[in-house]
Amino acid sequence: MKRIKTDICVIGAGSGGLSVAAGAVQMGAQVVLLEGHKMGGDCLNYGCVPSKALIAAAKHAHAMGSGAPFGVAPVDPEVNFAKAKDHVASVIAHIAPVDSQERFESLGCTVIREYGRFISPTEVQAGETVIEARRFVIATGSGPFVPPIPGIEDTPHYTNETIFDLRERPEHLIIIGGGPIGMEMAQAHRRLGCEVTVIEGAKAMGKDDPELAAVVLDTLRAEGVTIVEGQQAARVSGTEGAIKVETDGATYEGTHLLMAVGRKVNLDKLDLERGNVAHDRAVKLDDRLRSVSNKRVYAVGDCAGGLQFTHVAGYHAGIIVRSCVLGLWWAKASTRHIPWATYTDPELAHVGLSEAQAREEHGANIEIVRFPYEENDRALAEGKTKGLIKVLVVRGRPVGASIVGAHAGELIGMWAMAIANKQKMSAIAGTVLPYPTLGEINKRAAGAYFSPRLFENPTVKTVVGLVQKYLP
CATH class of the missing domain: 3.50.50.60 (FAD/NAD(P)-binding domain)
Structure with missing residues (x-):
């Protein structure tokens, strides 16, 4: 049996585990990375990447039959389903080298292509190798949950x-x-x-x-x-x-x-009891993403419970690198500023509190502003008028935003930044954006918040009247 001592042992080479490993090793930590299946995990091989590639193929097919409003005669597309899947495979293959064993070994990681399991609170075994580490990061992700439906x-x-x-x-x-x-x-x-x-x-x-x-x-x-x-x-x-x-x-x-x-979190192979790692459906953690029962152990992404998104795993990785590598023990995780999107057409994206959550937390202090896509010039030009933005505001600050419409997943970024940095609606309203863009929908929504304060306020009208009367 071979033994290795290291600073950080990352169990799982999905998006979260790879981010931890890459950040830690490039900052000078010794890192062992374990992966018993495919490098890149679910996102690259079965989730975000292949699904968006298939959605892109489907959009091309749909466009062939929906051009009549633009003077383009619709035709029935001839879909070669196998070639659509070839496109999916080619996208995966193009991205795969970034997540590959060879790349991470070139960065300085020790990569072991075996599943890891705890054999003690300070040791993990992967195949014929025992790894003793100062810190362990569980990043095994999740897999599809198939309920026990009869048959x-x-x-x-x-x-x-x-x-x-x-x-x-x-x-x-x-x-x-x-x-x-x-x-x-x-x-x-x-x-x-x-x-x-x-x-x-x-x-x-x-x-x-x-x-x-x-x-x-x-x-x-x-x-x-x-x-x-x-x-x-x-x-x-x-x-x-x-x-x-x-x-x-x-x-x-x-x-x-x-x-x-x-989804079901992948914990079955880890022997968490032998590692003194408390868990239920996910690893039980404090707000630093550290195990409540074994202070050597951290978890990222789906294993941490909560939101199951690739970008959350990446965010968690940043928290852990700051804590484990740089010693910034006060680095803590939050979910208030985490956006997500569903890539249907139209897309649907959200960040922060929902309307129900906001009303429960802030009561009558909540103001809701909306702006429709159909009043955006770029949306009109492209025939993408189906959709709206809905922003929840408390005392001048956005606490939640939802967008349905073309490129909602891109547009939500401005609100994610505003909420993460506790910016006011005035920061959005004061941003100058190129015309015509869909991004103006965000600015117009902020404008909708200020409009009644400016145009329906008798005090403002009085001040304007005095200025116009007496200003030289």
């Missing part, structure tokens, strides 16, 4: 880890789960020529602002996606090409089944 074990089904390997176009894809993954895949497959039925036990996109989520759902329905809400899948059966999903209210038949009901 599921005997029925062929896909998850986000397998759907991108499917090279023959499904005639009729049934998706169980109406969250972000389910809705993104529903629209992409519909635009690529599949019939699609989404079955959701509660409300589709139920974690998003209902006013803005309705814009997305209405669009998907208009494009031909069948969305069934309030019906739990009670039983599944069938074979590839002949799938049946039974709910309390009806039976739905299709050719392929995609499970998209949530």
Whole structure:
């Protein structure tokens, strides 16, 4: 058995683990990086990257049939589903070298391609190697959760880890789960020529602002996606090409089944009890992302519980590097300034408090301002008028913002910055932006906050009258 002593042992080479390893080793720490599966983790291989690549292919297909308002005759696209998946694979392959074993070894990391498991509070074993480290970082991410629906074990089904390997176009894809993954895949497959039925036990996109989520759902329905809400899948059966999903209210038949009901944190292989690492569905941490039971152990990303996004894992990595490498023990994690986006068309993005959360926390002090896409000149020019921005303001400061519409995932960045830096609405209103851009939607929303204060305020009118009367 080989033994290694190191400063930091990172367990898992997904986005969070790679960020910790790269930052720590380049600052001079000794780092051992463990990965028993694919470098790059879920985001590169099964999540963000392949899904957005498939969505891009679907957008090209959709554009061919939606040009009539611009004087471009619509045509039915000839979709080569296998080549669309080739595009997905090529994007992964292009990014993969950045996350590769070779790159991290060139940075100075010791990379061991084995799963790691605790054998004591100070040691982790990976294959035939025992690593003793001053600090451990658990970064094993999460995988698709497949609920124990009767019949599921005997029925062929896909998850986000397998759907991108499917090279023959499904005639009729049934998706169980109406969250972000389910809705993104529903629209992409519909635009690529599949019939699609989404079955959701509660409300589709139920974690998003209902006013803005309705814009997305209405669009998907208009494009031909069948969305069934309030019906739990009670039983599944069938074979590839002949799938049946039974709910309390009806039976739905299709050719392929995609499970998209949530995520399960990957902790099973870690033997956390032997490492004295307390956990439930995720590792139990303090606000420094450090284990509450073993002060040598930290966790990032999905393993830390809470928001399950790649950019959250990256943010967590920055907290841990500051704490473990630079000794800035006061570095703490927060979620108030973390944005997220669903990449349907139109996109839906959010940062900060929701309207319900803001009303509960701030009561009558909440002001809500809205601005529609249809009053933005760039949106009008491009025919992207479906959508709006909604900002929640308390005493002149934004505490939450939601956007539905074209490039919402890009536009939300200004509000994420404002909330992270505790800026006032005046900072947004005073920003000069190029014309015509969709970014002006943010500025106009801030303007909508100040308009009644300027144009409906009798004191302002009085002051203006005096100025006009007496100013030389």
